[in-house]
Amino acid sequence: MMKKSVPLIISSMIVLLLVSTAVFAPWLAPNDPYATNMAMKLQGMSAAYPFGTDHLGRCVLSRLIMGARVSLFTALGVLAVTLVLSMVVGVAAGYLGGIADLVLMRACDILMAIPHFIFALVIVGALGGGVWNMFIAIIIVSWVGYARIIRNMVRGLKESTYVQYAKMTGVPTVKIVKRHILPFVFPQILLLLLIGTGSTVLLISELSFLGLGVTAPMPEWGMMISESKMYLSSNPMLMFVPGAMISLTVLIFDWFGDTLRDAIDPKMK
């Protein structure tokens, strides 16, 4: 079903590289990302500090590498939870129909009516800052849309002849869903979620930028940008580097999603 493609191999390698950077961050970081050293603050590039140091004399590169953890782990965690949540609700609503469907669709209408960023902002505001609350907020705002997509897909599949046949023959519902519905829905949604991961990374950094995300001294890219804002004229590198990291991550996930989609379904290019 899937074609082998060179771009896909390259892009998945880069994603893998990124993820393993996050996983092995504590061992990869050349310096302690939390160690403050006022004597060494706001240094330029050097052998010891490849990207220089920040306003508390911490190694920027080490903080960037550790920062990958927050962004990626949160984004991937959101991906996983959203996947499960939207699958369960979407399939239930789409396949069973009735009240479940009605409730979901109305909930969708309403929740989609509030722009994601604002919704997340309000939820984080309500729950308080911190990685965990931010994580919850992002899931709350994102799962509904996916659930709706799944619901629509399931509705289409439910009408397909082979599902009708399976129902007619008396195949149990759980088995029909497992066999005839999930294998079609799963890869599509995974793909959509992967493509959406880029925007999740952006959302995380935006919330952190506003001081609603992670707590210091945990290094997070959005927060690093807001910390370094005041050094823009004296030390522009400090702001440039985390921004570039965010862009790069978003771009890589976009590209990965694109290549994956092309490989799965070349027509959708």
Added chain:
Amino acid sequence: MLAAIWGVTLVSFFLIRLIPVDPVEAYFAINNLPVTEEAIEEIREEQGLNKPLLFQYGLWLMNAVQLDFGQSFLTKTPVAEELLSRFSVTLGLAAAAFFIVIAISGIIGIWSVVKQGGLVDRFTRALVFATASMPSFWLGFVLVYVVSLKWGILPLMGWGTIEQSVLPAFTLALGYIPYYIRLIRTSMLEEIEKPHIAFARARGVKESIIIRRHVLKGILPALFTSLAMTCGGLLGGAAIIEAVFAIPGVGRYLVESMAARDYAVLQGFILIIGTLYVIFNFLADLLCAIVDPRARLKRGDI
């Protein structure tokens, strides 16, 4: 549609009530005032916060229908007034960004289909995609730093003149452009694959007519639906842009009100933005129905 708007009122009212900070305490805190029990009770009474929640909701809803969202806890001014004056600014910003999105993604998207795979096409697309992946707050600062401060081309910040709107509108728009280039490109290619295009070619219809009348018109419904979503997103995304560029818009106001836990403002804001979204979607459906006669049959509830 009315059902959806009603739902939005529910969310805007009760979601805000989830916030664990007591609004009265917030009122005191934001004013840096010491709190006494009597003072709390007095404010509570004054704002009707001591009534049952459902009663409060009913009251709020009744007033909201008459475009009265109550008074800001913070400034004592009517929320509707505050919001409307700021909304005009944000809508201006969003509208400018909206046209930039349509213009740029339209040109690049159509170009990329008509002159597929050209060098210029590839380069511009790569550039646009790269910029879109940048966080808007960061991009905003970099643009201000480079364009305004280093080159001195455009004004730094503020709002009111066309020059002042260029940078923020662009920053806001950039995030959406690649999405639309992709949407336009994908749906145009999809449309071109359709058999009726082959039939039109077989009739010798001019390529320009095919692109205009068949392909572009064919992608409009998908475009309208997405644009309606984007309108909401642009209004939401304006919050950060407004902070960076010192624009007196509603997004910045939201962030400030959020920090102050100004219930009345937050509720009114979410209600208005949700209603706008519902209206945008309704308009999109309407436009779709105008373009695509088949959509007229499908719409059941209004």
Added chain:
Amino acid sequence: MKNWFTLILVLLVGVLAACSNTEKEQGNSNSETTGSDVLTMSWAKDIGSGNPHVYAENEMFAQAMLYDPLVTYGKNGKIEPALATSWETSEDGKTYTFKLRENVLYSDGTTLTAENVKRNFDAVLENSAAHSWLEAVAIIDHVEAVDELTVKVQLKEAYYPFLQELTLIRPLRMLADSAFLEDGTKNGIKAPVGTGPWVLTDYKKDSHAEFSRNENYWGEKPKLKKVIVKVIPDSQARTMALQNGDIDLIFGSGQLAPIEYQTLAQSGQYETKISDPLSTRILAINSTYGATKDKNVRLALQHALDRKTIIEHVLNDLEKEAQSLFAPGYPYSDISLDPYQYDTDKSIELLEKAGWKLEPGNEFRTKNGETLTLVMPYNSNEQVDKAIAEYIQGAWRELGIDVQLIGEEWQLMIARAKKGEFNLIANDTWGVPYDPHMYIRTMAGEQQIGYYAQKGIPTSDQLTDNISKVIRSTNEEERRKLYENILQTIHEEAIFMPISYRTNYLAANKRVQNLSFSMQQYEVPLNTYEVK
């Protein structure tokens, strides 16, 4: 298709038209910013509606520009005449009689009278709930207009800082009769009409405000003709606006990040200035929570704090090192206390004494299997607070202290502080003219940071008793004694860690001259500024 294009065209034209309209408006005010006696400054927030008797949305500096008090706060807490030229206090300290200045004109041309002053006082008293924090309002029994220019204020009880609190920017400043609504001022005013040196002449919410010189001002008239205040919420944006020449002046603590100030100062292209101490930046220690219940731990922390590094590197030398809770120039604050010196050895010794031992292989000290953990919330939007917190966390890790930072929005942080769920928290004293009595007073009220600081010490009851006594005292000598006692206890129990004295600072174009600061933190002495 054609219709669609037309629709877009129409919308486009509409937006352009809207833009060009506002452009014209903006253009007018822009042209005036370049005048030689016009100063353009930035402010982080909108100035508000200009009601002198309420708080929130109104920015104090603007209220101070428009309205005058009866008396003002001079150097070292000396009360000086303003709208009142002289005053008398009765023996029992309950009656104050003010003689008003003659021929003081409001900007609408009306004259200041005793009746008018009474009306202002009454309007404030009518909204007493909002002012309950302020003893000067709560303590007033009634106000009388004795004659055309004499006002008598009757207090319920004696209250020594009454005059001091009359100098506040709000709420006891004078508004013209014509500006009152029927129900007073609590629900707004008709127009900002005051006796102050400035008159509000143009205002666009969240965008800009324009003040013109009050030609009828009773005192020395401002040198500038106009002051335009632009609202720029972001500090980096303010800096860039100054560099770009869009504004002439950035004024105020927190309006510039220390590093930004330093960069501007070092560039030599701008006039920069730092004020005398205004208030004290402190870390309050919770004596009722966790490890900091132990006095030895509190003392250890006092010795572990390296103020010099914080001031040099985080505050960029913008603030002076603080040795005591109140700067020595404050009333009753010039007592000699032996400050805690930065000495990590002593700190470790104290920790060991308190039973917190560093077991081999552990990163942090432990006692009975518990780790020495200090909870420290900070306002996630305050970059300086955040940097200090992060620095302390890093520095104290070397002593085996685990500082857990909780970055929260200000509201949530306050909520946490009210519940007392912290070991350490950044706090400021109230500054001129409130201190010392206002900050001391918070220590007696529940749910306050100061309350949690003292509640856990053995002499807590005596301390709060002294606090309530000192405020009621009419005897200068007794007051001095009580304050000495209070400040002594605070110091000995090591419940506050003063870091630095907050200052105001400003950065301006070289063309702005005669730059100075007021005594009060939130007042900009624009009267004296000049533009070349």
Added chain:
Amino acid sequence: MLEIKNVSKSYRKQGWFGRKKDIQAVKNVNLKLKEGICLALVGESGSGKTTLGKLILGIEEPEAGEILFKAQNIHKAEAGVKKQLRKELQIVFQDCYSAVNPRMKIKDIIAEPMQVHLSLSKEALQQKVEELLVQVGLQRADAAKFPHELSGGQLQRVTIARAISTDPSFIVLDESINSLDLLVQVSILKLLKSLQKTQNLTYLFITHDLHAVKLFADEVAVMEQGEIIEYVADIKELSRMVHPTSRRLLDARLSIKRDASIQDSRQKETVS
């Protein structure tokens, strides 16, 4: 064997502004199918043939009337009986590609109904699948293939294998050959015919192709707008149908013999 008594069914269609419109798909239909025969149900599209098929299979519920299979009411039977009925009643769809899950292997497709109705061990199931494949003229090796690897004719054989796997007695052939190539149609019809004999099957053959009917069916019923308008008990009498719609259906058959009149007129034109 199967008796349809006064069965009616209508669909509700939702229109603009929620207006609802009822469309009568099957009107008061009576039919009796004898065991072992093949009844062809003929009619234009939209005449209600497929709905009738779905009613018989229990996919749809009738609004009025009843359908008896082996004297059991299909729609009102108890759960146990219903399961037995599901085993006995099978269907072969028109579009074989949409009738199978494209991500399942042939062996799993065929095994699906057996897993529900027969409790076989894994090996026995495998064995049975292979037997079925051979029975419908495919290779044992095809079991491991995916649907897209097979041609239309082969795949239709798979769905036939699936249909007969539960050992049914009645199969609805819902336009089962109409989208196949001509020679493949012939081969499928041959297969079905031989299966009918060996398995003792009864067919309801839904089609609009009278040519295939003539080759394959024993009895014919013609439907128009939900009603049976003509019933022919003997296939040999097909050309003697009298109802105008039946006549038109007969006339619309395209013969490979040249239409004399047109031929004549043509020749005249070329001469003149």
Added chain:
Amino acid sequence: MLEIRDLSVFIQTDNSEKEVVSHVNFTVPQGKIVGIVGESGSGKSMLCNAIMQLFRQNRRYTGDIIYKGTSLLAKSEREMRHLRGKEISLIMQNPMAMFNPIVKIGDHFVETLQSHERISKHHARKRAAEQLARFQLPEDELLDRYPHELSGGMLQRIMIALAACMQPNLLIADEPTTALDTMTQMDILDELLHFHQKTKTSMLIVSHDLGVIAKMADFIAVMRRGVVVEYGPAEWVLAQPAHSYTQALLAARDEHGDLEKLADSWEGTTIGPLYEYKPGCWVREEG
């Protein structure tokens, strides 16, 4: 008038090339109807598209297609566009998909007319109405209707009217009745025949249904896997099929056939050379 000379069509995919039409030869004489019959995948539609030069990008051709003495393969896209619809018209199968659902019927006519001559919208509409009237269609009613409001049979009729509106010299009908009911199919075929008799337009009709071809064609070509196995005047091919594949097809359509005796597959070779076994009748030699 149209001559296909040893035409082969190759479809190019990413890294391979597939021959879908192989060395096909036949001609469409002026004023005659040529029918091509073959199973799905036999390359019939590819042939139609090759003549119209549609989907040029990923096709490769060898041999030649000569229309009125000039090669269509050599023509530029611009020249082809002028030819399409005006000189050579195409009717495609599945009329429901061939009309743009969001464009009114009348506009389909208008854009076709305007693409080939300078004509105002008003005049074009008038011409469209006349054209619809010529095919006994209710012109005033149809012009402002959308395709989805009409039945397949009606749309197919409109398609014929549309294809005929520029008075083409050659009308290619690719499976014109496949998606239709049997009764509608008959009507459409009659319509086409009627049109042919009136205008003497040359036609190329492609169908998988031998019945359709038998009804319409003067000459019949039988295709199998991209190859023409037999070609000749309709009478000859139908009465005395020379190739065994043609014979099998005919037998399956025989009214008096017996299921048991019919051939259900044909696996013969199609690679043998084409030879003329009678004047004008060509057949492939079988292995």
